[in-house]
Amino acid sequence: MSHALELAARHDAAGRHDEAVNALAKATGSGDVAATTELGKRLLTGDRAPYLPRDGAGLLADAARAGGVEATLRLACLSALGAHVAQSWPAALTLLAGAAALGSDEARGQLRVLAGREPDRARGEDWRDVARVVDVARWLTPPRGTALNEAPLVRHYADFVAAAACAWLIERAQHRLRRALIYSGTASGDIKHEMRTNSAAVCHLGHMDLVNVVVQYRVAAVCGVPVDNLEGPTVLHYAVGEQITDHTDFLNPRMANYAEELATRGERCFTLLTYLNDDYEGGETDFPVLGVRHKARRGDGLLFANALPSGERDPRSRHAGWPPTRGEKWVLSQFVRTRAVFNTPAENVA
Numbered sequence: 001m002s003h004a005l006e007l008a009a010r011h012d013a014a015g016r017h018d019e020a021v022n023a024l025a026k027a028t029g030s031g032d033v034a035a036t037t038e039l040g041k042r043l044l045t046g047d048r049a050p051y052l053p054r055d056g057a058g059l060l061a062d063a064a065r066a067g068g069v070e071a072t073l074r075l076a077c078l079s080a081l082g083a084h085v086a087q088s089w090p091a092a093l094t095l096l097a098g099a100a101a102l103g104s105d106e107a108r109g110q111l112r113v114l115a116g117r118e119p120d121r122a123r124g125e126d127w128r129d130v131a132r133v134v135d136v137a138r139w140l141t142p143p144r145g146t147a148l149n150e151a152p153l154v155r156h157y158a159d160f161v162a163a164a165a166c167a168w169l170i171e172r173a174q175h176r177l178r179r180a181l182i183y184s185g186t187a188s189g190d191i192k193h194e195m196r197t198n199s200a201a202v203c204h205l206g207h208m209d210l211v212n213v214v215v216q217y218r219v220a221a222v223c224g225v226p227v228d229n230l231e232g233p234t235v236l237h238y239a240v241g242e243q244i245t246d247h248t249d250f251l252n253p254r255m256a257n258y259a260e261e262l263a264t265r266g267e268r269c270f271t272l273l274t275y276l277n278d279d280y281e282g283g284e285t286d287f288p289v290l291g292v293r294h295k296a297r298r299g300d301g302l303l304f305a306n307a308l309p310s311g312e313r314d315p316r317s318r319h320a321g322w323p324p325t326r327g328e329k330w331v332l333s334q335f336v337r338t339r340a341v342f343n344t345p346a347e348n349v350a
Contacts, residue, residue: 002027004035017048028059036063037071041206044074044084057084064095072099073107073209080213081227083205093131096210100127110210113164114139139214142222145303149290152314153305156294157222160301161215161332166276168211170330173201173235180236180244198242198321204232219272219334222303228340229266235276236321236331238283243323246288249335250306250313266339267311273302273331280327289316311338 004027011020021042027035036059042049043056057078063071076095078085093114099107111127112118114134119125145155161169180200181190203212212233220227249271251258273285275296285294285302294302306317321331 002032002034004032005038008035008038012048021049031066033063033066033068033071036060036066037068037074040071041074044078045204045206047206053084061085067102069099069102069104069107072096072102073104074205076107076210077205077208077213080210081216089136092210092213093134093136094128097128097131100130106209109168113162113168113211114214116162116164136214140217140221142218142301145222145301148292148294149287152290152308152317153303154287154290154292154294155303156296157301157303158297159299160218161274161276161299163299165211165215166274166299166330169215169235169332170276172207172209172211173237173330176201176207177235177237182247195247196244198236198238198244200237201235202232203234208232215274215332216334219301219336222272222301223270223336225336225338226340229337231268231335231337231341234333236329236333238321238324238329238331240325240328241323244321246318246320248306248313248315248318250317264339265341266337267307267313268335269305269307269311269338270336271304271306272334272336274334275300275302276330276332277328280324280329282322282325283329284322285319286322287317287319289318307338 004023007023008020011017011023021039024035024039024042028039040056040059040063041047043052043059060071060075060078064075072095075085076092076099079088079095080092081087096107096110100111108127111130111134115130117130119127119130143157143159145157148154148156177199178201179192180196180198182193182196216227216230216233220230249268251262251268275298278296278298283295287293287304296302304317304319306314308314
């Protein structure tokens with residue numbers, strides 16, 4: 001860790017986030033690539049810093065040009081999404097291959113998942129050759145779904161995500177799991193509650209990679225919306241006995257802060273769950289009003305509508321995640337909005 005990062009960490013620990021940003025900015029001016037990367041990440045998401053995403057993206061580009069591996073990885077993700085930089089899959093994959101060539105295990109892992117193979121050293125291949133064979137169109141074209149219920153819509157997608165991608169998403173989320181929270185209007189914030197006892201790892205631009213991104217594009221294609229309408233995804237983990245009881249995913253405008261949220265970012269019109277494993281018992285997704293109870297295989301997707309085509313919230317979408325009775329359950333949860341939400345500070349997305 002560079003001196004600037006150590007100094008910033010001490011300031012953060014004492015709650016002096018402005019001083020942490022100033023320390024990073026001073027080191028950035030001196031050409032410290034690690035500090036430039038950290039400052040870029042903070043400005044990109046408004047994490048303990050002003051929300052200046054274009055400036056953040058620019059700093060990451062500077063650090064990537066200077067050979068910063070982490071900055072290169074973050075810039076690849078931004079390029080794939082078109083977030084604060086021009087959207088380009090070729091640029092994203094070139095950046096990812098560059099990070100892999102610099103020795104990044106994270107970049108190499110993503111390329112293994114996306115391409116389904118490693119470089120053929122006997123043929124003189126390197127990671128750039130692997131990046132060139134990634135079939136982006138295949139990843140972004142979702143399979144046909146099967147309706148489990150028509151109104152409100154509940155639809156099952158077999159093999160929505162490849163097994164290798166499921167394993168990658170679990171591996172990347174494991175170290176970031178925290179007790180899952182619910183929003184409390186009384187407390188005007190997120191709290192622990194017995195209705196939700198599982199753990200979760202929330203993703204934003206500081207955490208996402210190209211595997212996350214291709215899954216988001218598949219979700220957007222299924223729902224017929226731009227990828228900008230997707231919130232940051234969340235990986236959910238349920239140990240034996242952990243659950244989330246009956247609830248709805250739409251936003252209640254009568255709850256504190258949600259009226260403004262709805263006005264600026266729209267309703268959660270869809271939810272898509274991707275089941276990342278299936279080696280557990282119990283753990284069904286239950287829609288009690290609809291009489292639908294679903295147990296998926298690894299890689300399957302489950303899409304359901306939280307609102308009617310008119311935009312009216314549909315209480316029939318009430319659902320629960322039942323507790324596993326053996327093993328552990330992993331799910332990727334993706335909320336889809338009626339308006340663009342992507343390029344917003346992570347902490348301001350409900």
